[in-house]
Structure formats: C-alpha cells, structure tokens
Amino acid sequence: MVAAPxxxxxxxxxDRVDVRALVPEYHAAxxxxxxxxxxxxxxADEVVQEVFLVAFRRADDIRPGxxxxxxxxxxxxxxxxxxxxxxxxxxVEEVEEQSDLAPNPEQTLxxxxxxxxxxxxxxxxxxxLRAPFVMFELEGMSMQEIATVMDIxxxxxxxxxxxxxxxxxxxxxxxxxxxxxxx
Amino acid sequence: xxxxxxxxxxxxxxxxxxxxxxxxxxxxxLARLEAPRPPSxxxxxxxxxxxxVVGIAIATRLxxxxxxxxxxxxPVAEPAAPPPREEAAPPTFAVEDLPTAPPPSHAAAPVIAAxxxxxxxxxxxxxxxxxxxxxxxxxxxxxxxxxxxxxxxxGLFTTEVRLVxxxxxxxxxxxxxxxxxxxxxxxxxPQGAYADRLHSLFPGIGP
Numbered sequence: 001m002v003a004a005p006x007x008x009x010x011x012x013x014x015d016r017v018d019v020r021a022l023v024p025e026y027h028a029a030x031x032x033x034x035x036x037x038x039x040x041x042x043x044a045d046e047v048v049q050e051v052f053l054v055a056f057r058r059a060d061d062i063r064p065g066x067x068x069x070x071x072x073x074x075x076x077x078x079x080x081x082x083x084x085x086x087x088x089x090x091x092v093e094e095v096e097e098q099s100d101l102a103p104n105p106e107q108t109l110x111x112x113x114x115x116x117x118x119x120x121x122x123x124x125x126x127x128x129l130r131a132p133f134v135m136f137e138l139e140g141m142s143m144q145e146i147a148t149v150m151d152i153x154x155x156x157x158x159x160x161x162x163x164x165x166x167x168x169x170x171x172x173x174x175x176x177x178x179x180x181x182x183x
Numbered sequence: 184x185x186x187x188x189x190x191x192x193x194x195x196x197x198x199x200x201x202x203x204x205x206x207x208x209x210x211x212x213l214a215r216l217e218a219p220r221p222p223s224x225x226x227x228x229x230x231x232x233x234x235x236v237v238g239i240a241i242a243t244r245l246x247x248x249x250x251x252x253x254x255x256x257x258p259v260a261e262p263a264a265p266p267p268r269e270e271a272a273p274p275t276f277a278v279e280d281l282p283t284a285p286p287p288s289h290a291a292a293p294v295i296a297a298x299x300x301x302x303x304x305x306x307x308x309x310x311x312x313x314x315x316x317x318x319x320x321x322x323x324x325x326x327x328x329x330x331x332x333x334x335x336x337x338g339l340f341t342t343e344v345r346l347v348x349x350x351x352x353x354x355x356x357x358x359x360x361x362x363x364x365x366x367x368x369x370x371x372x373p374q375g376a377y378a379d380r381l382h383s384l385f386p387g388i389g390p
Contacts, residue, residue: 019216020213020216020217023209023212023213023216024209027204027208027209027212028203028204028209031203031204031208032199032200032202032203032204035202036199044204045204045205045208045211048204048208048212049211049212049215052212052215052216053215053216056216111198111201114194114195114198115198115199115201115202117195117198118195118196118198118199119199121195137196138196138199168192169188169192172188172191172192172195173188176187176188176191
C-alpha cells in the first residue's frame with residue numbers, strides 16, 4: 001500500500017466542523033475586535049472575511065470549545081500583518097476636533113462621534129500596547145489568553161497592559177484639557 | 184481627576200460597544216464560504232497560505248460595492264515602529280501594494296463559484312483516487328485522476344490531483360513521469376508545504 005499524505009484542507013473540509021455556524025455567533029465580535037486593533041472600517045470587512053476563510057480551511061485544527069480563541073488569534077495576526085503593511089495613521093477616519101468627552105455631565109453625547117474619538121485615541125497607542133489593551137479592557141480576555149494569542153510571556157502582557165493604560169488615560173486627559181482650554 | 188478620567192474612559196468604551204459591522208457583511212462571508220475558491224498549491228494541512236490574488240480580485244469584481252480585496256502576505260516578523268504621522272488621507276488599499284504568494288506556474292484559470300454539486304463530485308473523485316492508491320491499486324488511481332482532469336481541467340483540486348498522481352506513478356514504476364510532475368510543482372512553489380516531501384522522494388531534484 002502507498003501512503004497518501006497529500007490530503008488537503010479543502011478535501012477534508014467536507015467532514016470538518018461547520019465553520020459557517022460560527023459566523024453568526026462571532027462575526028460582530030471579530031469585526032469589533034479588528035476595528036479596535038486599528039483596522040479601518042473600509043478594510044474591516046475584508047479582514048474579517050479572511051479570518052473566517054482561514055478558519056474554514058483549517059477547521060480540523062480547531063478543537064471543540066476553542067473556536068473563539070482560534071478566531072481571535074487569527075484576527076489578531078491578520079490585523080497585525082495588515083497594519084504592519086499600511087500606515088496606521090492613514091486608516092484612522094478623520095475625527096472632528098470638537099469631539100467631546102462631555103466635560104459637561106449634563107450634555108448629551110454624540111455616540112458616533114465619541115466612538116470615532118475612541119478609535120482615534122486607541123490608534124494613537126503603539127501597536128504592541130494597543131493589542132493587549134484592547135484584548136483585556138474591551139474583549140475581556142485573561143492575561144493568559146492574551147499571552148497565547150500574542151505569543152508573548154504573561155509577564156510581558158502585564159507590563160504592556162500597565163503602560164497601555166497609563167498612555168491611554170494620559171491621552172484622554174490631554175484631549176479633555178485641550179477641549180477645556182478652547183472653551 | 185482620576186474619577187473624571189475613569190468616567191471618560193468608560194464612556195469611550197461604551198461608545199465602542201455600539202459600533203457594529205454593516206448590514207449584509209455577515210451574509211457576504213457566508214456566501215464566500217459557500218462558493219469554492221480557486222485552487223492553491225499551498226492548500227495543505229498545517230500549511231496554509233492565502234489564495235492567489237486573481238481569485239480574490241475576481242470575487243471582488245463580482246461584488247462591486249465591496250472594498251478593495253486584501254491579499255494578505257505570508258507570515259512576517261513583528262511590525263517595526265510606526266512611521267512618522269502624516270496628514271490623514273482617505274484610506275486606500277490596493278491589492279498590488281501587498282506582497283503576494285507566487286502564482287502556480289501552471290496558472291490554472293480561476294474557478295468562479297462552482298456549484299456545490301461540482302465541489303462534492305470533485306472531492307469524491309479525489310477521495311476515490313486516494314482510496315485506490317491506499318489499496319495498492321495505482322492504475323485505478325491514475326484512471327480516476329484522469330477522469331478528474333478530463334472533467335475538471337481547472338478544478339479545485341488540480342494541485343492535490345498532481346500530488347496524488349506523483350504517488351500513483353511511483354507505485355506503478357513510472358518514477359520518471361512522477362519526477363517531471365514534481366519538478367513542475369517545485370518550480371512553481373519551491374517553498375510550498377509539500378516541498379520537503381518531494382525532495383525526500385526525489386533527492387537532488389532542486390530547487
């Protein structure tokens with residue numbers, strides 16, 4: 001008998017986990033994740049599509065119960081490659097300078113404007129800090145999960161998280177101060 | 184000050200939670216998963232490289248409102264520090280701006296949205312060929328692969344078919360023919376997932 005080691009992912013896909021069933025469950029979460037990592041709205045759809053295509057091709061590598069981890073890890077690597085290739089600054093939508101954090105507590109916030117401001121402030125973080133910050137603060141991942149996704153030691157996750165928090169809060173304060181000085 | 188910052192951060196995070204993908208994006212992904220894609224010479228277990236740009240570009244042209252397709256590069260090192268800030272320009276992204284995996288030398292015409300039945304039939308043929316080979320019947324395997332080539336000259340599994348054919352030819356004593364096919368595959372993708380095994384089958388075959 002002759003061994004046939006060439007079985008491709010495409011062939012085995014007929015017997016694998018149905019990745020299509022993961023789309024309704026994780027699509028929005030993955031989209032938000034890549035946006036928060038710095039991918040523009042214009043490119044987020046394509047990136048998310050590639051994430052699910054990778055999952056489709058590698059469905060037999062996805063252990064039951066680890067679908068979320070696989071998708072987020074793939075999304076992280078995919079977004080990182082894209083951001084490394086393109087200038088992060090050009091992907092950030094322009095935000096009107098009067099974007100406000102409502103120094104007046106009684107003022108109604110413009111949700112969309114605040115959202116855009118949030119993306120801008122996140123984009124100002126260094127890539128290596130933004131990723132663990134987004135994963136921990138916004139995606140609710142544990143430090144161990146983040147370490148696995150980023151393939152870095154847990155201690156490194158901790159130190160980057162601390163620096164990211166300090167940096168982000170400093171930017172928030174500067175933005176508020178800038179607006180307060182203009183009033 | 185700290186409380187104010189905490190509140191601001193909370194508001195920013197809450198605003199992000201309200202952002203959502205555009206309508207139809209989820210359906211578009213499901214449609215792509217349903218439509219078989221062009222074959223890739225690197226489509227192997229444990230060795231995935233994104234599909235050739237052509238197929239993606241064609242799929243993109245079929246969806247005129249979608250943004251420019253992303254041809255993602257093969258794994259790269261950690262990104263360097265970001266370049267100096269520039270004036271924000273409208274986000275543009277051209278497929279040709281990214282490095283792409285080298286296209287296969289046989290340059291199979293891209294397959295556009297083959298029906299499900301075709302996918303299943305192609306898969307069945309390849310599986311049948313492999314089964315014959317596993318049973319020691321190299322001739323039957325080659326016959327099935329021939330039927331595949333005749334019916335699906337630009338099918339989804341053309342690369343897999345060539346690889347199984349190599350094994351089958353070796354099994355029936357036609358190693359020279361097998362080596363010719365192996366050389367063609369290596370010429371199109373010297374670093375492909377199957378390269379190591381081809382080199383072990385045919386030492387000195389190069390590149």
